[in-house]
Amino acid sequence: MAHILAVDDDPKIRKFVKATLDAAGHEVVTVEDAESALAQLLMSRPDLFLLDINLPAMNGLALAEKLQSQRGTWAIPVVILSVRTDPRDKVAAFASGAVTYLEKPFKKKDLVDAVRSALELAARRKRRGFK
Numbered sequence: 001m002a003h004i005l006a007v008d009d010d011p012k013i014r015k016f017v018k019a020t021l022d023a024a025g026h027e028v029v030t031v032e033d034a035e036s037a038l039a040q041l042l043m044s045r046p047d048l049f050l051l052d053i054n055l056p057a058m059n060g061l062a063l064a065e066k067l068q069s070q071r072g073t074w075a076i077p078v079v080i081l082s083v084r085t086d087p088r089d090k091v092a093a094f095a096s097g098a099v100t101y102l103e104k105p106f107k108k109k110d111l112v113d114a115v116r117s118a119l120e121l122a123a124r125r126k127r128r129g130f131k
Contacts, residue, residue: 002119005046006030007037007063008081009055013104017050017081020108021115034058038066046076048118051098053082053089061096068097075125077118081106 004026006017014030021028029046031037033056037049049067051060058066060080067073080093083104093101099118102110 002026002047002115003044004028004048004050004115005037005040006050007032007034007055007060008050008052009033010052013052013081017111020111024112024115026115032056034060034063034066037063041073045072047122048115049073049076049078050115051078051080053080053084053093061092064093064096064098075122077122079114079118 004021006014006028008014008017008030009032011032014032018028018030029040029044031040035057049064051064053060055063060082064078064080067076067078077099078097080098080101081104082089082093082101085103090101099121100114102114
């Protein structure tokens with residue numbers, strides 16, 4: 001079981017993500033914006049971030065860059081969830097530190113597979129000493 005922080009401004013997506021990943025055995029906390037995500041980090045450290053690009057105030061790519069630049073969160077994998085399909089957005093997501101990019105709308109299986117893959121990558125990195 002992994003602790004996952006999902007950040008999306010759409011309440012339907014937050015509900016879908018939480019229900020899907022809870023059913024897959026994960027503990028999911030959802031918030032609607034970057035400010036709430038940063039506040040949540042003061043309470044607990046997740047094993048994985050799920051970030052929408054289109055967030056109010058600070059977008060998901062800026063949040064990913066911030067998380068990847070901080071000592072306590074740089075090694076936590078980031079999965080981007082977005083309606084954007086332009087290849088440049090995908091390149092920007094990977095440049096900001098994302099390990100995968102999932103286009104909305106996505107299926108439950110695709111979400112679960114993306115999370116599993118990101119968590120496996122994090123576990124391999126940890127075994128190799130990249131903490």
